[in-house]
Amino acid sequence: MSDIGSARSRLLHVAEEIESKGLVAEATDIRAVVEECMYRRAPARRMPRKSAAVTPRLKKRVLKLADTTSLHNAEIAVKLNLNPGRVSEILQGDR
8 A cells, every 4th residue: 555645755855865965956856746746635535425324223224124024235225225335234233
């Protein structure tokens, strides 16, 4: 997994060392690459939530449907506007 923050710091340190040796243009190029290319996207780009939040009431509904019907996890998820993974987590006791 990449660590952009650490890579930025190391490259800026290298740029300082290069500049101290008189290679100003090269150090400037390194700093330009760091500023132009090495950043994280803003968290605003995250996908919006598509399923309902798991509340105690919703959890009870999932458990009741699982116990009283023959619906599969995916069918329960559609019926309650949940992600099938959330239904599975509820039924396994993880939520």
